[in-house]
Amino acid sequence: MRNWLNIPVTAWTGAALLSAGVAALAVGLKLGLGLNGENIATLALLQIAAVLALAIFSGNSGIVSFGHSAFMGIGAYASGLLTMAAAAQKSALPTLPAWLAGHETGLFVALAATAGVGVIAGVISGLPLSRLSTSSAAIGTLAFLIIIHVCLVGARDITRGSQTFYGVPRLTTLWVALAAAVLMIFAARLFRETRLGLALRASRENEVAASAIGIDIRRARFWAWVASITCATLVGALYGHYLGAFSPRDFYFDLIFTFIAMLIVGGLYSTSGAVAGVLMLALVIQLLRKAEAGLGLGFVTLPQVFGLPQLGLGLALLLTIWARPTGLAGLSELRLATFTRRPDEAPPQPLTQPARPKPAGQALSVRDVSVRFGGLTALDRISFEVPMGQVTGLIGPNGAGKTTLINVICGQQRPTAGSVTLGGTTLSALPAHRVAAAGLARTFQNIRLFDRLTAMENVAAAAERNGRSRAEAEGIAMAELTRMGLAPRWNEPAAAFAYGDRRRLEIARALALSPAFLLLDEPAAGMNPAETERLIETLEGLKAERDLGILVVEHDMRLIMRLSDRMVVLNKGQKIAEGTPDQVRADPAVIEAYIGTKRHTNDQQGS
Amino acid sequence: MTRLGRLLSYSATLALLGGAALAEDVTIGLATAQTGGLAFADQPSLAGFQMAIEEINAKGGLGGKYMVTLDIKDTRSDTGATVQAAQELVAAGVKVLITPCDADPSIAAGQISQAAQIPTLTFCGTTPTITDAVGDYMFGTYPADNGQAALLAEHAIAKGYKSAYILKSPDSAYTLRLPEYFAEAFTAKGGTIAGEGSYGLGQQDFAAEVTKIAALNPPPDVIMTAAYEPDFPAFLKALRGAGVTAPVLGSDGIDSPTTTGLGEIANGIVHTTAGFAADGTPLGDFYKRFAEKTGSAPETVYVATGYEIPYILDAAVTAAGTMDGPALRDALASLEGVTVLTGTVTYKGTNRMPSRDITLVEIQNGARTPILTATPDPASVPAP
Numbered sequence: 005m006r007n008w009l010n011i012p013v014t015a016w017t018g019a020a021l022l023s024a025g026v027a028a029l030a031v032g033l034k035l036g037l038g039l040n041g042e043n044i045a046t047l048a049l050l051q052i053a054a055v056l057a058l059a060i061f062s063g064n065s066g067i068v069s070f071g072h073s074a075f076m077g078i079g080a081y082a083s084g085l086l087t088m089a090a091a092a093q094k095s096a097l098p099t100l101p102a103w104l105a106g107h108e109t110g111l112f113v114a115l116a117a118t119a120g121v122g123v124i125a126g127v128i129s130g131l132p133l134s135r136l137s138t139s140s141a142a143i144g145t146l147a148f149l150i151i152i153h154v155c156l157v158g159a160r161d162i163t164r165g166s167q168t169f170y171g172v173p174r175l176t177t178l179w180v181a182l183a184a185a186v187l188m189i190f191a192a193r194l195f196r197e198t199r200l201g202l203a204l205r206a207s208r209e210n211e212v213a214a215s216a217i218g219i220d221i222r223r224a225r226f227w228a229w230v231a232s233i234t235c236a237t238l239v240g241a242l243y244g245h246y247l248g249a250f251s252p253r254d255f256y257f258d259l260i261f262t263f264i265a266m267l268i269v270g271g272l273y274s275t276s277g278a279v280a281g282v283l284m285l286a287l288v289i290q291l292l293r294k295a296e297a298g299l300g301l302g303f304v305t306l307p308q309v310f311g312l313p314q315l316g317l318g319l320a321l322l323l324t325i326w327a328r329p330t331g332l333a334g335l336s337e338l339r340l341a342t343f344t345r346r347p348d349e350a351p352p353q354p355l356t357q358p359a360r361p362k363p364a365g366q367a368l369s370v371r372d373v374s375v376r377f378g379g380l381t382a383l384d385r386i387s388f389e390v391p392m393g394q395v396t397g398l399i400g401p402n403g404a405g406k407t408t409l410i411n412v413i414c415g416q417q418r419p420t421a422g423s424v425t426l427g428g429t430t431l432s433a434l435p436a437h438r439v440a441a442a443g444l445a446r447t448f449q450n451i452r453l454f455d456r457l458t459a460m461e462n463v464a465a466a467a468e469r470n471g472r473s474r475a476e477a478e479g480i481a482m483a484e485l486t487r488m489g490l491a492p493r494w495n496e497p498a499a500a501f502a503y504g505d506r507r508r509l510e511i512a513r514a515l516a517l518s519p520a521f522l523l524l525d526e527p528a529a530g531m532n533p534a535e536t537e538r539l540i541e542t543l544e545g546l547k548a549e550r551d552l553g554i555l556v557v558e559h560d561m562r563l564i565m566r567l568s569d570r571m572v573v574l575n576k577g578q579k580i581a582e583g584t585p586d587q588v589r590a591d592p593a594v595i596e597a598y599i600g601t602k603r604h605t606n607d608q609q610g611s
Numbered sequence: 612m613t614r615l616g617r618l619l620s621y622s623a624t625l626a627l628l629g630g631a632a633l634a635e636d637v638t639i640g641l642a643t644a645q646t647g648g649l650a651f652a653d654q655p656s657l658a659g660f661q662m663a664i665e666e667i668n669a670k671g672g673l674g675g676k677y678m679v680t681l682d683i684k685d686t687r688s689d690t691g692a693t694v695q696a697a698q699e700l701v702a703a704g705v706k707v708l709i710t711p712c713d714a715d716p717s718i719a720a721g722q723i724s725q726a727a728q729i730p731t732l733t734f735c736g737t738t739p740t741i742t743d744a745v746g747d748y749m750f751g752t753y754p755a756d757n758g759q760a761a762l763l764a765e766h767a768i769a770k771g772y773k774s775a776y777i778l779k780s781p782d783s784a785y786t787l788r789l790p791e792y793f794a795e796a797f798t799a800k801g802g803t804i805a806g807e808g809s810y811g812l813g814q815q816d817f818a819a820e821v822t823k824i825a826a827l828n829p830p831p832d833v834i835m836t837a838a839y840e841p842d843f844p845a846f847l848k849a850l851r852g853a854g855v856t857a858p859v860l861g862s863d864g865i866d867s868p869t870t871t872g873l874g875e876i877a878n879g880i881v882h883t884t885a886g887f888a889a890d891g892t893p894l895g896d897f898y899k900r901f902a903e904k905t906g907s908a909p910e911t912v913y914v915a916t917g918y919e920i921p922y923i924l925d926a927a928v929t930a931a932g933t934m935d936g937p938a939l940r941d942a943l944a945s946l947e948g949v950t951v952l953t954g955t956v957t958y959k960g961t962n963r964m965p966s967r968d969i970t971l972v973e974i975q976n977g978a979r980t981p982i983l984t985a986t987p988d989p990a991s992v993p994a995p
Contacts, residue, residue, distance in 0.1 A: 039699075040699050040702060043698045043699060096744065158781065165781055165784075166783050167738065167740065167787075167788070168719075168738070168784070170718045170719075170722070170744040174722065247719050248718075249690070249719040249721075249722060250719065251784075254715060258689065293684070308683070311685070314647075
């Protein structure tokens with residue numbers, strides 16, 4: 005069995021292994037070092053939980069969040085208000101609104117309420133955040149940090165403002181912290197593999213390509229943010245019950261910087277990395293704390309020097325960025341195979357796609373499409389049809405308007421006039437991420453793969469879009485990889501593939517969407533003649549096998565003449581010819597556009 | 612030798628022998644911020660503390676019989692790290708715990724030592740709620756915010772100021788509550804508050820706040836703030852630049868060379884301090900001794916307030932005759948008029964924030980002159 009509850013079994017075993025390791029370390033510390041070991045372990049476990057809550061959003065989306073520490077603060081205050089003894093509350097918070105006062109709940113009731121607060125906070129902050137571009141979103145999280153800090157300081161009746169909020173019972177024992185860490189390990193590790201997690205990781209690697217396979221990036225970011233923030237408020241509540249007394253300052257820049265440092269040192273891209281980062285830095289800090297009290301080395305005694313832990317933290321960060329930019333763990337996750345040194349998972353069995361029900365006479369039609377940028381007319385009333393079961397070639401010299409036309413067809417550019425329809429759907433009115441579901445898949449001129457995802461994940465991310473289960477999506481992905489001759493390398497990251505294989509992987513990803521139409525944007529660009537020949541063979545096979553309308557944009561005349569059933573020629577924004585390759589080849593307007601006018605040639609001869 | 616004389620000499624010898632036999636090693640734990648944002652206060656406090664412990668050990672220890680070892684842990688000015696350090700120290704069995712110059716970590720650490728019945732003193736935490744927040748084992752040592760405010764209000768009334776403007780920042784308890792305590796004490800004595808302004812820590816530009824003050828009609832007689840570097844110099848420059856000439860009252864946060872370095876615009880500033888080291892005073896002598904020992908004079912009064920803490924403890928241990936938690940707590944809470952470098956310290960009748968002398972100094976031409984040293988009248992100190 006490869007999947008359980010729609011999530012790969014390796015993720016479950018990986019999370020279990022990681023949890024077992026962390027638990028063994030914590031218990032070992034307690035048994036070996038007594039109360040001190042217990043203290044060290046409790047704080048480290050809370051840090052693991054906090055960093056994993058951060059990793060759910062930042063690790064998968066690639067957007068570093070500076071706001072999480074502030075949301076932890078919200079959790080700490082919310083939960084602290086509920087668990088606080090009534091007498092302590094009266095003296096600490098004399099002006100507390102009555103509905104908040106005197107609950108004296110247990111930890112678990114308080115955590116349940118805090119989760120509710122976390123969801124609300126996540127939704128409110130996630131709405132604006134998910135609308136921001138990747139780079140602005142990081143700055144947006146910084147704004148949340150500042151806004152929440154100001155609100156916590158301002159809400160004096162509830163939080164005592166900048167004064168210490170005290171009297172919070174210290175309920176976070178080693179076992180509570182261990183439970184939190186284990187739950188967060190499972191949550192973070194499994195989340196990566198959910199449909200949402202995979203979609204988010206794909207968007208992290210390449211936003212345009214993610215949209216093209218039908219991923220609604222805003223939606224993915226929104227829900228991941230809500231989940232991540234809810235976890236952060238819960239961990240914050242436990243951190244509050246560990247501290248016992250705190251103020252908004254304790255949840256400000258310093259805290260989030262520590263967590264981000266841990267995440268970067270360990271590795272932003274894997275759950276195991278986040279855990280490794282916390283353990284590594286916790287170890288560095290604890291060792292240097294011992295060392296700073298003065299160290300006897302037998303022959304010399306080092307003097308007492310304070311500040312060693314910070315120095316160590318800075319050095320660790322610097323060394324990581326220099327030597328291992330993806331962090332200690334890089335892209336790898338802890339799994340059984342890490343110990344057994346043999347592959348622990350069999351490749352999924354290829355699964356043939358069920359035939360897509362195709363409405364008769366469906367075609368991709370471009371109707372009177374015009375695009376004007378200010379005074380410049382990029383496309384002028386272009387019309388043509390891409391029929392099912394045929395290859396349509398689109399050619400034109402540089403600047404003819406091919407790229408603009410592709411952007412219009414794929415929903416990335418709104419036409420000034422006219423429309424592009426597929427069956428009954430107007431593609432040109434859809435946002436880019438809904439074009440795939442309408443039946444159009446595409447590849448890109450400058451290959452856009454999800455580089456740090458495996459070949460399988462690249463293709464499965466697309467196959468999963470049609471509401472398929474993980475197992476089904478992997479089966480289809482395997483079939484497409486096999487078709488493209490990439491099956492033996494299914495578990496390697498896309499970045500490791502050679503140029504020609506990257507092209508094929510991109511085509512496999514597009515085909516996994518089971519599209520009615522496939523748009524290939526300069527598929528032979530950058531290929532040598534041998535690679536081009538292989539590509540032509542692949543595409544000819546595809547044409548024979550599948551009932552698929554293909555639109556190829558290409559400069560390589562040999563390829564396009566051999567492959568196309570019909571051709572459309574653009575020049576300076578206008579369609580100048582349409583017909584079979586032979587007709588187009590003989591068309592004087594095409595010859596003029598590509599070679600120049602006869603008169604021009606005569607002049608040259610005459611001179 | 613008379614019988615009586617012999618008896619006395621015997622008993623003296625016995626006492627000496629007994630004393631020597633009873634000498635006991637104890638550990639005092641310090642979970643204080645030697646690095647980070649609080650190091651400016653905790654570092655000098657520690658230097659003073661260590662010097663006093665050396666002196667006391669040389670004389671036979673606390674209460675004449677407890678030889679002290681220090682277990683010093685750096686908290687990196689982080690509350691989480693303070694909790695960890697406090698837990699370690701409590702587990703190691705320290706007899707007394709010292710916490711940083713700030714309310715958050717002091718309360719967080721105090722909650723741990725309170726449960727273990729270990730008397731705990733904050734280096735120079737000034738927030739008067741620290742002690743009540745923790746419980747009966749928590750003691751302040753430094754002049755509290757409300758005491759400083761009360762003395763400033765007494766001074767303002769004595770100078771005949773009728774109306775005051777207060778500038779506060781909600782970003783820290785010190786910058787927020789001290790001006791509020793001042794307003795409370797000032798109005799209780801018949802003054803009025805002409806208005807109040809707010810700023811953010813590290814704000815730099817005070818044009819908006821200063822414009823508001825300059826527009827007040829009638830202008831306030833005095834302006835009070837607990838702002839410190841870098842906000843106070845920025846505020847003062849903007850204020851004088853806008854032509855406002857009202858005198859300014861400040862708190863111990865501006866007791867640094869930066870303030871006297873501001874030149875002419877600093878003239879007339881009156882602020883509180885824990886002590887002023889004039890020649891011939893105990894504090895002045897201490898500064899000389901410290902300079903002889905370390906090669907440089909103390910840069911802040913925190914060295915002196917840190918130095919005073921072991922002597923406060925010595926008085927309590929002497930009274931209690933033991934360093935057991937409950938007995939030492941009761942002895943500390945009953946201390947009255949213990950003479951230290953900057954005056955006297957009393958805990959009896961307080962909420963364990965000490966009633967102690969505070970000095971008012973005035974700045975003229977780049978130098979400070981003490982104008983008043985007094986313990987604020989408990990009746991006029993605003994409730995924490």
